[in-house]
Structures are given as structure tokens and as C-alpha cells.
Amino acid sequence: MKGVRNVGFRRVKRGENPGYPRFKGKGRYDSFTFPQAGTTGVKLQEGGKRVLLYGLGSVKVKLHRPLEGKLKTATVKREGEHWYIVFTCEVEPRPLPPNDGVVGIDLGTNPHFLVTSEGERVEAPRYFQKAQAKLAAAQRSLARKKRGSRRREKARRRLARLYRKIANQRRDFHHKLARRLVNRYGTIVHEDLNILGLARSRTAKGVLDAGLAQFLQTLAYKAEEAGRRVVGVDPRHTSQDCPVCGHREKRPLWMRVSTCPQCGTFLHRDVAAALNILARARTEPSGMGTAWAVP
Ligand SMILES: [Zn+2]
Structure with missing residues (x-):
């Protein structure tokens, strides 16, 4: 845990302007949420192709599924090399008409x-089975790479990407x-x-x-x-x-x-x-x- 304790507040302690959190070394997990105090909010633009994060600017996004309800906050996260925005929406409960079925x-x-x-x-859905051969290959490839090497890191990312894709497909299927x-x-x-x-x-x-x-x-x-x-x-x-x-x-x-x-x-x-x-x-x-x- 060496050094971790002070990470977030170093600039505050020095009396500098803390600014926005900065992202740290690879493999770390970072996140921050919009709107931050004193700003007005977040907004989707261009029919969901971009999102405006006040104070940061407009960024391109790829929505995994359409947002329902009123957009409240957006949390920007990084996992490995991937950036995510997790939106929270306020959904009015919309009871469907009664159904005896x-x-x-x-x-x-x-x-x-x-x-x-x-x-x-x-x-x-056979996502997992279909992807299984690919997963096995990616796993074997990872196992062959030398610890700490750049190629191992690449192989690790490839594997993580595969898992992530399968999880997203599955979630989408469940929702529908x-x-x-x-x-x-x-x-x-x-x-x-x-x-x-x-x-x-x-x-x-x-x-x-x-x-x-x-x-x-x-x-x-x-x-x-x-x-x-x-x-x-x-x-x-x-x-x-x-x-x-x-x-x-x-x-x-x-x-x-x-x-x-x-x-x-x-x-x-x-x-x-x-x-x-x-x-x-x-x-x-x-x-x-x-x-x-x-x-
Ligand atoms: Zn019977």
C-alpha cells in the first residue's frame, strides 16, 4: 500500500488547485461523476452519439442500449484501456395496463x-460457446507470454475484451x-x-x-x-x-x-x-x- 494513502490529495496539501482528478498508472481503476458540485449537469447530444460533460467537454460515446427516463448523472470510469460512462437515469414507474395473462x-x-x-x-444464446474457442486460444496465448512483458499485457487485454463483449451480449439478451x-x-x-x-x-x-x-x-x-x-x-x-x-x-x-x-x-x-x-x-x-x- 506504499504511497496510496496520499494519492488523491497531494495537490490539495500543497495548496495547489486540485483541479479534476488525474488518471494514474495503467491497470488502476479510476472514476469520477458528473455533474460535479457547481456544474449544471450532463447531456446527450446528436441522438446519443456524444455526451456533453460540463467542465470537460463533449465526448463521443457508443451506447450499449438506449437510455430510459431522465438522465441524472454520468460516471466516467476507466478499466484498463477502456473508458466507460455509467449513466444513471430517473425512471418514472410506468405501470403497464393490467393483464390477466x-x-x-x-x-x-x-x-x-x-x-x-x-x-x-x-x-x-450460445455466445459463450461460440466464443469459447477464441477464449481458449486467448488464454493459451496469455499463458505463453513472459510475466511483465509488453506482449503479455497485450494478451491480457485481448482476453478481457472478449469476456467483456460476451457479458454485454448476454445482458442485452436478458433485457429484451x-x-x-x-x-x-x-x-x-x-x-x-x-x-x-x-x-x-x-x-x-x-x-x-x-x-x-x-x-x-x-x-x-x-x-x-x-x-x-x-x-x-x-x-x-x-x-x-x-x-x-x-x-x-x-x-x-x-x-x-x-x-x-x-x-x-x-x-x-x-x-x-x-x-x-x-x-x-x-x-x-x-x-x-x-x-x-x-x-
Ligand atoms: Zn398423466
């Missing part, structure tokens, strides 16, 4: 990201999907991921990759904003029970379709699971016993 969603059953009780299937569900349904029922280590109980890779927990957070947030409901239910046996007669049968994971031996209903494994998840919200205490019309 209810849906159950089954999450992370390969190869789908989710399947709804209405039979809609959303493919899992959550928005779509919230627009369409008044109540969305999903498996409570905290009840079972879901990732461990399913075929692991696709599930972990899909970032289910992150998606559910996004979904909960968007639902709250829109005045919609998200309910988590106990996921146990939801993929084994027949949604029509309740017959329970353990089937191998590869078995996508089957016929219920008790009532003869033809079942799609994932859709049946989504139907069971939906049904649980009606019977479980966490669903508060709310009576909904069965679709």
Missing part, C-alpha cells in the same frame, strides 16, 4: 434458455427477453433457483452459461417497474410430473417427449415442466393461493 417458464433446459407453458421456446415477457403477461411464474442448486441438478454447461440468476434479476426489476408480478416456486419434480393427472415418473434427460402411462397425454418435457411450474404458483404458499383462471 399468466405464464409458467421452465429455465435452462438444453438447448433452450426458456420454454413457456404456452409452448414458446426461446433458444439459449424480460421486456417481452413483462409486456405480455401480468404474472410470470418461474422456478426458485435458491431452493435447489439448479445448475448442479441439470446438465451443467448450458445452464451456467445462460446466466439464469442474472436473467431473473432483470425480470424481477422490469416486472416491478411495470406493476407486474413475478413468482418463484419450488422446482422439485416439475420435470417429472404429468401436468394433467399428476403421475410422477423419472425419465432420462435426453427424453424430450413421452406419453403419460397413466392418462395417455402426450408430453413435451419442457412444456410440461412449465405447466407444472405455473400450477404450483396456485397451490404453494409462496403463490399465496391466488386463484387464477387456468389458461
Whole structure:
């Protein structure tokens, strides 16, 4: 920690004008927020291509997604060689018109990201898998470089850039999907991921990759904003029970379709699971016993 303590205030102590914080050595993490005291604010310009930071000037930006609501502050950050601006916006809660629609969603059953009780299937984004070969190559390349060398630093940045890109793509996918569900349904029922280590109980890779927990957070947030409901239910046996007669049968994971031996209903494994998840919200205490019309 040598020297770190005094870094920010050196100029103040010398009685010099502190000015704006200066950025320090590479690999450090720096940030400051606009508007700073005594200035008027921040403003987007040219339809989001630039942002005006009072006291600093106008800088070119690339928005990862459109800003919603009223722009309040902008925090300028540097991570490695990358500059970011994190905007905070004031969003008026905009409740959507009431909607009686209810849906159950089954999450992370390969190869789908989710399947709804209405039979809609959303493919899992394979960003990570697609990028995996590239990641592996970038990692190997990094491992070969000599510690402290310029080439190692370059390789490290390349790897970080890849990870960052994947994370951004994933976040964008989550936002769009959550928005779509919230627009369409008044109540969305999903498996409570905290009840079972879901990732461990399913075929692991696709599930972990899909970032289910992150998606559910996004979904909960968007639902709250829109005045919609998200309910988590106990996921146990939801993929084994027949949604029509309740017959329970353990089937191998590869078995996508089957016929219920008790009532003869033809079942799609994932859709049946989504139907069971939906049904649980009606019977479980966490669903508060709310009576909904069965679709
Ligand atoms: Zn049955």
C-alpha cells in the first residue's frame, strides 16, 4: 500500500488547485461523476452519439442500449484501456395496463434458455460457446507470454475484451427477453433457483452459461417497474410430473417427449415442466393461493 494513502490529495496539501482528478498508472481503476458540485449537469447530444460533460467537454460515446427516463448523472470510469460512462437515469414507474395473462417458464433446459407453458421456446444464446474457442486460444496465448512483458499485457487485454463483449451480449439478451415477457403477461411464474442448486441438478454447461440468476434479476426489476408480478416456486419434480393427472415418473434427460402411462397425454418435457411450474404458483404458499383462471 506504499504511497496510496496520499494519492488523491497531494495537490490539495500543497495548496495547489486540485483541479479534476488525474488518471494514474495503467491497470488502476479510476472514476469520477458528473455533474460535479457547481456544474449544471450532463447531456446527450446528436441522438446519443456524444455526451456533453460540463467542465470537460463533449465526448463521443457508443451506447450499449438506449437510455430510459431522465438522465441524472454520468460516471466516467476507466478499466484498463477502456473508458466507460455509467449513466444513471430517473425512471418514472410506468405501470403497464393490467393483464390477466399468466405464464409458467421452465429455465435452462438444453438447448433452450426458456420454454413457456404456452409452448414458446426461446433458444439459449450460445455466445459463450461460440466464443469459447477464441477464449481458449486467448488464454493459451496469455499463458505463453513472459510475466511483465509488453506482449503479455497485450494478451491480457485481448482476453478481457472478449469476456467483456460476451457479458454485454448476454445482458442485452436478458433485457429484451424480460421486456417481452413483462409486456405480455401480468404474472410470470418461474422456478426458485435458491431452493435447489439448479445448475448442479441439470446438465451443467448450458445452464451456467445462460446466466439464469442474472436473467431473473432483470425480470424481477422490469416486472416491478411495470406493476407486474413475478413468482418463484419450488422446482422439485416439475420435470417429472404429468401436468394433467399428476403421475410422477423419472425419465432420462435426453427424453424430450413421452406419453403419460397413466392418462395417455402426450408430453413435451419442457412444456410440461412449465405447466407444472405455473400450477404450483396456485397451490404453494409462496403463490399465496391466488386463484387464477387456468389458461
Ligand atoms: Zn398423466
